[in-house]
């Protein structure tokens with residue numbers, strides 16, 4: 001079968017690898033779609049993480065069931081929350097599987113994993129429907145956070161992004177106000193919008209110093225800053241403001257699929273609308289990673305179809 005092999009920075013190749021059978025407690029899933037995650041792009045550009053998540057946003061159909069994989073049958077539709085799914089098939093232990101309803105669209109299933117990241121962050125940050133929220137960054141992470149907040153009834157969500165298409169998408173998906181942080185300074189803007197108070201929760205969804213600073217300076221006294229962006233560089237932050245405003249800062253890097261599935265079941269949000277491109281596996285480097293690395297003016301979520 002064909003599988004994308006990571007050889008190094010900006011060096012991935014789709015190769016023929018030996019087909020394997022599922023072992024005890026595992027199933028084999030034929031991949032329908034696998035989304036390109038920001039963390040994958042990070043590995044593509046800067047090198048692998050200690051535990052590489054490369055190719056983990058996949059869904060498909062079970063084609064073989066190993067011994068002891070109770071409760072699963074061939075033909076079941078599932079999300080596979082394991083790396084290695086930029087391939088025609090992946091072997092997945094049952095504890096990393098999530099069954100998806102028969103009537104759920106494949107595109108909707110593909111964005112379940114990124115939505116689960118937002119679910120975890122929102123849950124961990126104890127965001128309530130009454131909170132006023134600022135999200136720095138309207139890429140996949142920021143947009144999934146926006147949709148999660150909408151699903152739980154949060155009324156006011158301010159967002160920023162330097163790219164026009166992402167700002168447009170954020171507005172389309174229900175952000176209260178969106179601006180370009182390179183043209184408009186966020187902390188004074190948020191002060192004005194919140195009557196001088198600042199937001200209850202600010203979420204960093206880019207992974208750069210400037211947006212972390214915007215979050216820290218935009219949160220109210222005793223407010224919360226949630227950091228979900230993946231940082232490549234060290235960030236120099238003004239700790240005096242952090243201390244005097246008694247900010248709570250939380251890093252998040254896990255998923256909460258049950259909550260994301262609950263949000264999807266309500267039917268009120270359409271996270272699949274962030275998918276801008278579906279490309280063949282063979283084009284994963286040129287039409288996938290290279291396009292995202294060049295900060296495409298049109299692409300948001302690119303999905304690979306083996």
Ligand SMILES: [Zn+2]
Nearest residue numbers: 037057113114
């Ligand atoms: Zn992901």
